[in-house]
Amino acid sequence: xxxxxxxxxxxxxxxxxxxxxxxxxxxxxxxxxxxxxxxxxxxxxxxxxxxxxxxxxxxxxxxxxxxxxxxxxxxxxxxxxxxxxxxxxxxxxxxxxxxxxxxxxxxxxxxxxxxxxxxxxxxxxxxxxxxxxxxxxxxxxxxxxxxxxxxxxxxxxxxxxxxxxxxxxxxxxxxxxxxxxxxxxxxxxxxxxxxxxxxxxxxxxxxxxxxxxxxxxxxxxxxxxxxxxxxxxxxxxxxxxxxxxxxxxxxxxxxxxxxxxxxxxxxxxxxxxxxxxxxxxxxxxxxxxxxxxxxxxxxxxxxxxxxxxxxxxxxxxxxxxxxxxxxxxxxxxxx
Amino acid sequence: xxxxxxxxxxxxxxxxxxxxxxxxxxxxxxxxxxxxxxxxxxxxxxxxxxxxxxxxxxxxxxxxxxxxxxxxxxxxxxxxxxxxxxxxxxxxxxxxxxxxxxxxxxxxxxxxxxxxxxxxxxxxxxxxxxxxxxxxxxxxxxxxxxxxxxxxxxxxxxxxxxxxxxxxxxxxxxxxxxxxxxxxxxxxxxxxxxxxxxxxxxxxxxxxxxxxxxxxxxxxxxxxxxxxxxxxxxxxxxxxxxxxxxxxxxxxxxxxxxxxxxxxxxxxxxxxxxxxxxxxxxxxxxxxxxxxxxxxxxxxxxxxxxxxxxxxxxxxxxxxxxxxxxxxxxxxxxx
Numbered sequence: 001x002x003x004x005x006x007x008x009x010x011x012x013x014x015x016x017x018x019x020x021x022x023x024x025x026x027x028x029x030x031x032x033x034x035x036x037x038x039x040x041x042x043x044x045x046x047x048x049x050x051x052x053x054x055x056x057x058x059x060x061x062x063x064x065x066x067x068x069x070x071x072x073x074x075x076x077x078x079x080x081x082x083x084x085x086x087x088x089x090x091x092x093x094x095x096x097x098x099x100x101x102x103x104x105x106x107x108x109x110x111x112x113x114x115x116x117x118x119x120x121x122x123x124x125x126x127x128x129x130x131x132x133x134x135x136x137x138x139x140x141x142x143x144x145x146x147x148x149x150x151x152x153x154x155x156x157x158x159x160x161x162x163x164x165x166x167x168x169x170x171x172x173x174x175x176x177x178x179x180x181x182x183x184x185x186x187x188x189x190x191x192x193x194x195x196x197x198x199x200x201x202x203x204x205x206x207x208x209x210x211x212x213x214x215x216x217x218x219x220x221x222x223x224x225x226x227x228x229x230x231x232x233x234x235x236x237x238x239x240x241x242x243x244x245x246x247x248x249x250x251x252x253x254x255x256x257x258x259x260x261x262x263x264x265x266x267x268x269x270x271x272x273x274x275x276x277x278x279x280x281x282x283x284x285x286x287x288x289x290x291x292x293x294x295x296x297x298x299x300x301x302x303x304x305x306x307x308x309x310x311x312x313x314x315x316x317x318x319x320x321x322x323x324x325x326x327x328x329x330x331x332x333x334x335x
Numbered sequence: 336x337x338x339x340x341x342x343x344x345x346x347x348x349x350x351x352x353x354x355x356x357x358x359x360x361x362x363x364x365x366x367x368x369x370x371x372x373x374x375x376x377x378x379x380x381x382x383x384x385x386x387x388x389x390x391x392x393x394x395x396x397x398x399x400x401x402x403x404x405x406x407x408x409x410x411x412x413x414x415x416x417x418x419x420x421x422x423x424x425x426x427x428x429x430x431x432x433x434x435x436x437x438x439x440x441x442x443x444x445x446x447x448x449x450x451x452x453x454x455x456x457x458x459x460x461x462x463x464x465x466x467x468x469x470x471x472x473x474x475x476x477x478x479x480x481x482x483x484x485x486x487x488x489x490x491x492x493x494x495x496x497x498x499x500x501x502x503x504x505x506x507x508x509x510x511x512x513x514x515x516x517x518x519x520x521x522x523x524x525x526x527x528x529x530x531x532x533x534x535x536x537x538x539x540x541x542x543x544x545x546x547x548x549x550x551x552x553x554x555x556x557x558x559x560x561x562x563x564x565x566x567x568x569x570x571x572x573x574x575x576x577x578x579x580x581x582x583x584x585x586x587x588x589x590x591x592x593x594x595x596x597x598x599x600x601x602x603x604x605x606x607x608x609x610x611x612x613x614x615x616x617x618x619x620x621x622x623x624x625x626x627x628x629x630x631x632x633x634x635x636x637x638x639x640x641x642x643x644x645x646x647x648x649x650x651x652x653x654x655x656x657x658x659x660x661x662x663x664x665x666x667x668x669x670x
Contacts, residue, residue, distance in 0.1 A: 063408050073398050076425050085438065088423040090411050103420065253612035277588035278613035
């Protein structure tokens with residue numbers, strides 16, 4: 001193979017290794033020769049000597065939430081562009097990811113990305129002891145030294161509270177997601193704290209459980225208000241967009257209510273679906289691309305000799321996107 | 336490790352190997368001992384002798400279409416339950432998957448699932464020559480001996496034509512997807528053939544390009560009809576649900592039309608979103624679970640010694656699901 005392309009064996013190896021130094025023209029010549037010969041380097045065998053597989057594991061909770069589909073798409077796009085492969089695991093909502101991590105460790109991955117799922121502090125230690133960096137995406141593990149990137153979920157909850165207050169709302173409900181998820185907890189806390197600072201009584205801040213899904217929120221809203229419309233608050237905060245969308249459909253299509261005239265709705269995430277015409281949801285945008293880049297920089301896959309970065313908790317601010325589900329107090333528009 | 340659990344080394348190996356014969360109580364005892372010791376078998380090293388990695392590659396095109404998210408979720412759930420891991424690749428719409436396959440081959444996968452993406456016949460041969468089975472999901476490669484499972488897309492197109500005809504439609508448009516995709520081509524062909532059999536003139540069957548996406552269909556419908564509403568046909572067939580939904584939002588929210596009174600809409604796939612209240616789309620359901628099971632049975636991962644099954648073209652019928660976007664000619668209902 002090396003002889004046919006007129007290059008050294010080490011050049012062949014570099015041509016197939018992401019991030020290694022080789023002139024682009026030479027790399028193309030080697031890849032073309034490889035294509036002619038149907039040559040494929042055996043990454044499994046070479047990983048035994050280099051200890052690098054170019055495989056990154058992504059552990060995901062809930063693909064029913066389009067936000068995490070977007071997150072997965074973005075990680076795949078970035079990692080594939082670097083010549084890396086993605087081993088994908090899903091973990092049921094609420095279940096912990098320890099077993100997924102044990103499986104990951106059998107494949108000698110170069111790094112682990114954990115998003116939308118629970119993990120024990122012990123498992124993060126097991127990864128670190130083996131020299132495998134782990135990064136938490138949009139969650140944290142209290143008491144753990146695992147690094148992570150997340151949206152400022154508490155701050156985002158506060159932004160939504162301020163938007164409702166500015167539009168004149170005085171009574172509220174939150175549709176909560178996974179009770180064990182720090183993402184849901186933080187958004188709920190920021191929202192509640194800001195309302196209380198503004199003099200809203202705790203009795204005027206209701207909570208319903210939406211199970212992080214469209215159907216969960218749809219049914220929870222009907223269960224809470226259909227027979228007791230007098231309980232309906234001025235404003236409902238779906239702590240993610242997909243639940244806010246489920247709430248909107250229940251309120252409009254099944255209860256005949258108008259949004260925002262009869263009830264205001266706010267979401268969180270800014271998934272593509274929330275921009276569509278039936279919804280036009282006012283929401284807090286999470287900067288997915290930036291968060292993914294930060295997560296990959298913590299893993300520093302190109303510098304495996306560097307020590308694993310511990311204890312980093314990078315928070316990226318969300319941004320309020322005004323659309324049509326909360327009356328805009330002043331002249332505002334999207335983007 | 337074997338000594339501590341009081342079992343043989345081969346029992347330890349079997350405990351970690353999906354599908355191997357070992358008593359469940361013994362397996363649990365070994366796994367418990369492994370947990371205590373933080374023992375993880377090295378699958379990479381053992382794969383060099385067994386030639387099995389328990390990794391299956393899934394090559395996907397378009398995750399912007401929720402149907403393929405559902406397909407990915409179903410493959411992940413089934414394969415994880417078997418103790419297997421999923422290496423996920425995405426390929427841009429319209430691009431071919433040859434490079435993805437070359438990457439796959441570096442990781443000695445046990446099988447390849449290709450869905451919603453193009454592949455050359457040469458690449459299927461390269462996989463087969465290396466003993467790696469490949470199965471095509473919802474597409475086929477003319478002239479190739481690669482096996483596959485697909486919905487009867489031609490028959491599904493016919494079903495939709497019949498639904499429109501029964502509701503009295505006499506002029507039609509199709510919103511097409513990826514022009515290179517056999518899925519789109521077959522649905523278009525079945526739909527067109529059935530209309531022509533019913534005496535519809537070809538001039539009364541229009542075509543617009545929706546690029547397989549919500550936004551693509553939304554903009555294509557506005558481009559085709561907003562300034563020329565007289566060209567609007569009686570019925571529009573979105574060859575997948577996500578495009579039918581984009582068309583519905585354009586017609587109703589931007590052109591003020593009523594569905595099905597002003598124009599009927601039909602879709603294909605039956606994604607969860609199409610059942611939601613703003614859409615209630617009449618569509619052709621693809622039986623995803625059944626199709627995934629058939630695809631895995633063709634790969635026969637548990638019997639690697641069996642020869643690769645070539646030339647299988649398994650077609651699973653779709654089913655018309657009546658909702659609210661086509662008037663029901665007789666008393667019918669969903670399920």
